[in-house]
Amino acid sequence: MNAPMPSFVRGLVTRLRRRGLPLGVDDCAALRTALAAGHGLESTEALRDLCITLWAKSPRDAELIGAALHLADPPAWVVSPVARSAGVQADPPAPVAAPSEPGPAADPVPITPVPSAELAIVRPPRPADVTEPPRSGIPSPFLVLRPQYPVSEREVAQIWRRLRRPVRQGPPTELDLDATLDRYARTGVVTSPVLVPPRANTARLLLLVDRDGSMTPYHGLVDHVVSSIVRAGRLDAITVAYFRNTPGRSLDRSALAALPGTVTAELDPILDRIPALGTGRVYRDPAMLTPWPVADLLDAVTGGSAVVVISDAGALRGSFVMTRLFDTVALLLAVVARGAAVAWLNPVDADRWPDTTAGQIARHVPMYPLTRDGMYGAVDALRGHPVPVERPL
Known part of the structure; x- marks a missing residue:
């Protein structure tokens, strides 16, 4: 006989699904099978460890399951000895003795046998005059609110694991x-x-992350995406560098003087005269305290590498800056000259890109919103799928 599913498991699964953990019928069936085999029956902590073992795919999943199970407030387990030892029947309860006083015999109390794999869940009764103990004031890690992002860590990992360059190597x-x-x-x-x-995945990824300024409201989302890729991307090498607006300033902007006299936002007439960016600096940490020369960073970019820029490119404020566009195109030219594939992830909605620096950059490289579908599109572009671009570099 299968062990019954505890009544609070349905609410637990619903809560986890709302937080991005894609549990399904197979996961519930695995929990039922494990309970029937005698696992997780010793205590509530054992049930928690069992759920983490069956459902968690990352440390964050384990924290999420532990917190959700704590919030589900499962009552104490009361497990019959029969459920603990498979195949052994429980001894029937002793019959109720007849009263010793003379008089009519009392009806025996009916006894319901306990099934061999029955698991009862009870909550100890609380006397009415007992009040809640005073709170200690120490915050519980299970009651701290966690930010909920549009994409979960698992979804980010699944998306970026599709970036593969399988090569046979080794013995x-x-x-x-x-x-x-x-x-x-x-x-x-x-x-x-x-x-x-x-086969081994030899894909190499360089993440160039715009920091501070108009990107400040998106720090949490960007950090969540970047950390998820680094922890669970399963790529050969992942490099993360941070910059403010542009990674460097072009030393030669003389080509801007050749633009037509009328006000224009396009660099098409001088695109072949823009020198590739070779100077400037980025940073190794989000606080931008450890500088890193752009020349050294680009030396690690080789043919087959994937480069992703995460920036709003002025879309949040609706601004267009010609020098920023010039320097950004110079950087992208340096990356393309090394044979790397480029994609751009923008945390601002696409309907705000026109008439901004982001809208002009999107004419030269594939640009996608920082969403689940957008990251799928960026990975497809990095894998070599054809992407229509108005004026490719």
């Missing part, structure tokens, strides 16, 4: 079935199998 340890059968068909002799090195 030959995997069977090449086709080569083994082909050699047997050609020679007719059964020999040792053909082994090949395993």
